[in-house]
Amino acid sequence: MKIVLINPPHTAIGSRVPDDHLPPLGLLALGGPLLDAGHQVRLVDAEFGPMPLPALVEDALGDGPDSILIGHSGSTSAHPTALQIARMVKGRAPATLVYGGIFPTYHWRDILAGTEAFDVIVRGEGEATIVSLIEALDRRRPLADVAGIAYRDDLGRPFATRSAGTIATLDDYRVGWELIDHRRYSYWGGKRAVVMQFSRGCPHLCNYCGQRGFWTRWRHRDPKNFAREIAWLHREHGVDLINLADENPTSSKKAWRAFLDAMIAEDVPVLIVGSTRADDIVRDADILHLYRKAGIIRWLLGMENTDEETLSLIRKGGSTASDREAIRLLRQHGILSMATWVAGFEDEGFRDLWRGFRQLIAYDPDQIQALYVTPHRWTPFFRIAKDRRVIQSDVRLWDYKHQVLRMTRLKPWMLFFSVKLIELAVQSRPKALARILFHRDPEQRHSMRWYTKMGRRVWFREVWGFLARDRRVTDGPTLAEFWGAPQDAEEESMVVMRPPRKPAEATVAISPGA
Template identity: 50%
Template structure:
């Protein structure tokens, strides 16, 4: 069958100001099995082109596929865009079969199928195996009642099949890297880049995160298989930067060390960036030199909050002392640290923002990223805040970069000013500026300057969006009523 995979535009986030984009790994991951099953598959990355919705619809018409697949890594905020595209496409071509997938559709399958008749099928959970069975059934016009992991509508009702089995071996399904042809994906200062995964899932039960729920269990690829793939991408496609999509790639220390050693043995001279738990950095203190030799230049560390009571409540399972130690260890091994800090987990007062700044200063990370607590309905955290009021009813903005939950003691305009003040203070403090201009490693100086240039543009853009573009809700609405 002729299949078009669409990565819809994500127009609400300021990171696109960098002028750099990473490929949609999730869509490439389902593209590979479809190609290997004999289908004619192409990718339309409308996020790369920053397309308007009418432009996306026109490009789909020009390709004229038999099956249209859509998904997005920004799942909650992307869903309204996906639904707008599907409605407009179906008006032009009622016979086209539309399939969507991702985290949000996995949990909101019923309401999506109820309110949008343009969407025919939803793949729930991991899609590599499910999508090939579903497309085969569509092609052969056969029954769907033996395909697990899908939701669909027949002439009488909406049907949800039992969940598909968790993929045991992540090496069994090939990523369709050839679908990147025609796109020049870059990151880290215009260097050719891809997103990659060593593992899926997370063994930690943080209440605000849906990773452990969606992926079911933590699994990893074989070290040799992944490094072979990275070497191929580097030597045949010129990829230099590998951005790891894992929530926590080092959950299994033995497997992680094996991967690092295998990568070091190839001497590929890559640039690697990833997220990792601070306590795993401390755990691996004796062989952090392997991290550096493998090519890691920055790790994102989820600090989340300064209040240990809040950290315990959201089941972060971290320790402030280990957070600090991890940043110091990374600096000793010439690896940058980015601390993410989340606003909105508690009922902040002005003094809490001051305490947050003091905490971040004591950590002394190389870079910071402040985010807003954004509850998703399928997470335990949602149940904790279901009766709280929200200030933003535009679902396209539910992307961690816009305040969603109302704060009782601080007005939204003051929240964003506090957030922006913390960001500017952290990035312009003397220690940060000294590293920015005089760090002994030229590559890290370049990386920090690249991030600072982007951060400056995004800083102004987000303020402008808040005060002049994004309308806050005028009606008082509780979280549970919004999702009712």
């Protein structure tokens, strides 16, 4: 079959401002298995430009595809654009429209009931499911036999098949790297780059995380195979930088140490950036010298907050002491630290923000990323926040960079400019400026200057957006009224529902589509 993969243009500021652009790993992960199954596959990456939607649709329909697959890593905030594209395509071609990602995995009922633009939704990991689905469409077999999808039945009602479960061995499915021109993709200030995953999932229980339950359980690639693939990308395609999309790649010290050793053995000048937990950095104090030798140049540390009570509320599992120690250890071993700090978990006031600012200064990170709490319906935190009022009704702005929930003690402009001032003060403190200007390592100096340049552009763009473009509602609905009832009972999206052996011993298992 002829298949087109569409990466919709994203509206998030972070996607629009930088000159660099990374390839859509999720779509490429589907492309590899489809190519290996003998299908003709083409990628339309509308992030370049960004491409106007009419031009995107014309490109996608140009060779008369049998199926069109739409997905985006910024799943929730990209949904309105994905829906608009599907509606523009619908009726112009007989192609089957397939939609996948984290947001549609959980919102499949609402999507299928609210629009006929999408024909099928893939729930959970798509590599195995998409091959079975395309084969069923090609041979006109019943879709009910395909695990891990949702569609409308003969009566027009949303219907979900049994869960496909998790992929046990990630190395069984390859990424379709041949679908992209590597020369077009870069990051970190013009370095040729790709996104990869060493692992999927996370063993920790942070109750606000929108991805932990999607992957259901933590698994990892074969360390040597993964290092070998990185080396191949460098030697064959000139890739200089790997952006790890893992939630927590260092969960297993044994597996991660094996990967570090394998990368060192490959001896390629590839830089690696990603995110992990501060606790894992402290745990690995004895092998951090191998991190840098293997190419690790920056870790984003998901600290989320600097208040111990808030960390307990969101079940982060870390501590302010380990956060500070992790930053110190990374700097000692020549690795940059980026600390994420999230506002809005609780009803903060100016005193709380001031305390958070002082803690950030004490942490002394190389970079910070200030975000706003963005609750997802399938997470336990959504139930905690379900009665809070929504101030941002434009779903395209539910991207962590815009305040979406009302605070009672701070008006939106108060919180916004407090956060902007905190960013400015932390990034402009003398220590930070001295590292940007005079760091001994030229690679790190380049990295910090690139991030500072990009951050400055984003900062001014966000201020302009808040003042002139973004609109907020003053008497909005509650979170539950806006999105619907909590779905935390379905958080683990790929739990397989097995029938009981005996009726008398039956137990209830809840899974998406049940």
